[in-house]
Amino acid sequence: MNRVQGKTCIVTGGGVGIGHACVQRLAEEGAAVAIFDRMDAEGQALADAITHDGGMARYWHVDVTREADVATAINEAAEHFGRVDVLVNNAGISGSTKLTHEITEAEWDLVQAVNVKGVLFCVKHAIPHMKRAGGGSIINLSSIYGLVGAPDVPAYHASKGAVRLMSKTDAMIYAPDRIRVNSLHPGFIWTPMVEHHLQASGATDIAAARDEVGKLHALGHMGEPDDIAWGVVYLASDESKFVTGTELVIDGGYTAH
Helix, strand or coil: CCCCCCCEEEEECCCCHHHHHHHHHHHHCCCEEEEEECCHHHHHHHHHHHHHCCCEEEEEECCCCCHHHHHHHHHHHHHHHCCCCEEEECCCCCCCCCCCCCCCHHHHHHHHHHHHHHHHHHHHHHHHHHHHHCCEEEEEECCHHHCCCCCCCHHHHHHHHHHHHHHHHHHHHHHHHCEEEEEEEECCECCHHHHHHHHHCCCCCHHHHHHHHHCCCCCCCCECHHHHHHHHHHHHCHHHCCCCCCEEEECCCHHHC
16 A cells, blocks of 8 residues: 555546556555546546545546647646656557558558557656656556567557657656656556457457467466556556666566567
8 A cells, every 4th residue: 555655647548448447556555646538437437436435536538649638637637636746658549450551541640649649748748747746757558569569450569669669768868857767568458448459350259359369478368457557556656766768568478489
């Protein structure tokens, strides 16, 4: 308990899946959490549940592809909670399953807008608040596919590779400000996004597809959102005060072979 006591954390895509688990665990560990999402019912319900249990949380409707929305929400969160210490860039989409010779410019651009430009906007507008707070931690959700390749979803893979290098660059730039920046690389985690990806890839028996993809991991199964959330808590906390510019891989052994 209290691993992030007194810190204000922003979590994008915080209404469902990995983001939802991150919000829950950060709040349980003492953080005030600003939940950013476009899924209003889910995001508000989560904020209400946390405050009902004595925690601190508030929901903002945010489209991370719109810089004005991002700037307004971050400024409001800083004013509401008094500071910004942690930014978890979790919002993301898998996007089109079309291969490189098939994908349209619009389909490619949509993935980059959410997964790459969204990270840029959030970091850009969180940095001034972290400087005023005397430091901070930025946690950018990449993927195993920011580390290794696979013969599918090229737009998604490109976006997650970009997030990895953006994290290293910003870690170098903002180290003098005591702002740490790291990327986190999940394997397949059972979330609505992964379920949708399996459906979009043509799977008709989702349970069988889940088991089959799970076997790609050395541990033999997909992970759960909490597996990633606890990694986020570590990177958000002062336990990781000497960790910046690196990758935290939580993938059940997927990239070990």
